[in-house]
Amino acid sequence: MTISSAYIHIPFCQQICHYCDFTKFFYNERLADEYLDALYQEIHTYIPQEKAKVRTIFVGGGTPTVVTHKQLEKLLTMIDEHFDVSTCEEYTFEANPGDLDMEKVKLLKSYGVNRISLGVQVFDDEMLEKIGRVHRVKDVYTNIDRLMQVGLTNISIDLMYALPGQTVEGFEKTVDEAMQFGLPHYSSYSLQIEPKTVFYQRYKKGTLVKPPEDDEAEMYELLQRKLTANGVNQYEISNFAKPGFESKHNLTYWNNDYYYGIGAGSHGYMPGKRTINIRPLPAYVKQAMENGRPILHEESVGLKEQMEEEMFLGLRKASGVSLVGFERKFGRTLNEVFKGAVPNLKQRNLLIETEGNVRLTERGKLLGNEVFQEFLLDS
CATH class of the missing domain: 3.80.30.20 (tm_1862 like domain)
Structure with a gap:
């Protein structure tokens, strides 16, 4: 880890x-x-x-x-x-x-x-x-x-x-x-x-x-x-x-990598889970002093969520998401997982595919939320 x-x-x-x-x-x-x-x-x-x-x-x-x-x-x-x-x-x-x-x-x-x-x-x-x-x-x-x-x-x-x-x-x-x-x-x-x-x-x-x-x-x-x-x-x-x-x-x-989230209201990402700390100051202080774990909410991050987040976060970068990197990480191709999303977004001039990466076009940067919706998987 x-x-x-x-x-x-x-x-x-x-x-x-x-x-x-x-x-x-x-x-x-x-x-x-x-x-x-x-x-x-x-x-x-x-x-x-x-x-x-x-x-x-x-x-x-x-x-x-x-x-x-x-x-x-x-x-x-x-x-x-x-x-x-x-x-x-x-x-x-x-x-x-x-x-x-x-x-x-x-x-x-x-x-x-x-x-x-x-x-x-x-x-x-x-x-x-x-x-x-x-x-x-x-x-x-x-x-x-x-x-x-x-x-x-x-x-x-x-x-x-x-x-x-x-x-x-x-x-x-x-x-x-x-x-x-x-x-x-x-x-x-x-x-x-x-x-x-x-x-x-x-x-x-x-x-x-x-x-x-x-x-x-x-x-x-x-x-x-x-x-x-x-x-x-x-x-x-x-x-x-x-x-x-x-x-x-x-x-x-x-890059969707792991990090500690420490302090009131902080978000952390550890293998298999995301954490959100208690926000109110007295409650944070009390819990941290009692057991050192002032966590308000902890949620499991399964494969589905990991793949969605890979797209939401990775597409924020100018370099976009690597097709080879995605397959290496998840064992399936991006097009297998998200089916027609990439061709659809390319047709709408919101996404472009170059040098093995998919990334936002200039128009896509302005309409990012429309793009990210296409990478929500059914439960």
Whole structure:
């Protein structure tokens, strides 16, 4: 059994963004101390003895860097105690611009963190305020400068489009400014209005209006065009990288490989099962401290589900799904399993078959959900 990655969730934020539906809570120093103790128990239950060798570690949130220096060092120490960081190819921390003072930057670097993912979203102070972000554009410049000073140059930034009041011209300005940094990785997501968010409540009341679908599609195409022209290639529906800087951790998900999911609300994938952890903070802490297994739900993943997920996840990648790889993994050809799905999608110009792979066309990327439906198997 090879578990290639670990995702560790830190659910605290200084402020809750209006669009966010991840497991998150307002930062409180006492609660964060209790949470880190519980997190230690959960990690120790998975890895009680010698350090686990994993290819990637991703510490996400929430905002992992919102904690105090002492708490951040405690977190880094417990990760170092349980995982062989020296052999880890990619060790990522998410951060909000403005959270990273020089002391925290040096601390991350000293514990082997080699990649930073910054939640920039837009280069527009007025828009940042509208979507509930606490940082401002100047903070992005300050934090990237600090990271560069200590040699943490493998930086990714997140951008958002189809935000309320956002125009194609406004998003183009954001992309142009983002490109000026010459970073190796960019992620970009359209706004999804999720239940239990501020934006959802406004949407239900009719006070929130997204840009027209045509504008959203134009923003996405603009993003693809500008990044590709600058040598930052699209390797997944929402992700772009210079050659060699594709996110190894995210490829764990899209390659349907196994990973630990640790922390409140985290999802994990182990041989034969997927797990979802308890979300509410007090319940997570209580269960983790009692037995180190704060699992809310565990479901078996049979052959049918594995084959469906291979397609849903694999087709997100620009390279698509390998026909030979599918047959090697499942002992049956892709066309045997999904019958007429591929010819049908090729005819509709949503899928293309090249060099032994099936992958989404440009139109298919815009209509991904229509494609994925074709790879649902009958029970």
